[in-house]
Amino acid sequence: MAVFDHNEAVERTGEVYLSEASPRDYFELLKPRVMSLVVFTALAGLVLAPGHINPLIGFIAILCIAVGAGASGALNMWYDADIDAVMSRTASRPIPSGRIRPEEALAFGLTLSAFSVVILGLVVNWLSAGLLAFTIFFYVVVYTMWLKRSTPQNIVIGGAAGAFPPMIGWACVTGGVSIESIVLFLITFLWTPAHFWALALFKMRDYGAVGVPMLPNVAGEATTKVQIVIYAVLTAVIAVVPAVLGFASLWYGLFAAALGLGFVWYSIGVLRMPEADRAMVPAKKLFAFSILYLFAVFLALIGDHLIAKLL
Known part of the structure; x- marks a missing residue:
C-alpha cells in the first residue's frame, strides 16, 4: 500500500502548506524547564550586581535573556530532530512527533535569536547583548553541532553555554565582567x-x-x-x-x-x-x-x- 507523503504532495500540486502547530508546540520548542533555570540564574546576576538598573529595563533584560535561551532550545531541537526521534526521553518533542516541521523550528529559532540580541543591545548595553549572542552560538554551534556527537567531554565544555546567564545579568547592570x-x-x-x-x-x-x-x-x-x-x-x-x-x-x-x-x-x-x-x-x-x-x-x-x- 502506498504511503501518503504530504511534502511530496505539496511539491506536486503546489498546495500551500498551513502549519497545524499550536502555540503550546512552539512554547515546547523553547525548552521551558531549561529556560526557567536560565531566567533564575540571570536574575541572580542582575540582582547581585553592584549599581542600579531601572526596573523596566531590568525586566526587558531578563525577557531578552529568556527569549535567547528559548531560541537556543528551538535551534537545538531543529538540529537534533534525528536523534530525538529515537530517544524515549525526547521522542514526543514537537519536531520528531510531526507537530512542527524542521524548517519552521529553524526559522522560529533564528528569528528569536536575532530579536533577543538586538533588543538587549539597544535597550540595555551591547556587552550583555554580545554575551547573549555568544551564548546562543556556543550552545547551538559549539555544543549541539560539534561537541555533542564528537566527544564524551561534550557536557563539560558545552556546559559553559548554560553558565553564562548570571554573567549576562551582571553585565546588564554594570556594563562589565x-x-x-x-x-x-x-x-x-x-x-x-x-x-x-x-x-x-x-x-x-x-x-x-x-x-x-x-x-x-x-x-x-x-x-x-x-x-x-x-x-x-x-x-x-x-x-x-x-x-x-x-x-x-x-x-x-x-x-x-x-x-x-x-x-x-x-x-x-x-x-x-x-x-x-x-x-x-x-x-x-x-x-x-x-x-x-x-x-x-x-x-x-x-x-x-x-x-x-x-x-
Missing part, C-alpha cells in the same frame, strides 16, 4: 557535569542507540561515577566562594556548605551504586537533587543580598 560574575558562572559550569552524567547513567541505552558519546557509554560507569563525585565536590566548594569573597554573608556560606554536603552525599551514593543495578535509583536521586541544589544556591544568593540591603 568581574570576578564575582565569573564565580557565578563557575557555580553552574562545575555543576553541569554531575547533573547531566547522572541523567546519562540511567539513559545510557538511549544515548547508545543514537551514537552520542556520553561519558558512561564511552568510558564506562565506574569512571563516570568517580567524575561525578569530583565535580560535585568542586561545585560544593565554588558555591561557598561568594561568602569568602564578601559578596554574600557568612549565613549564605553556611547554607551553601550544607547544600554542598548534600550534593556530595548523593554523588557518593552514585559511586557506591552496583553496576548491575539497572534501576539506578541513586543516579535518579542525584539528578533530582541537583536541580533543587542549583535553584536553592541562587535563591539563597538573591535572598541574602536583598536582606543585606534591608538591614
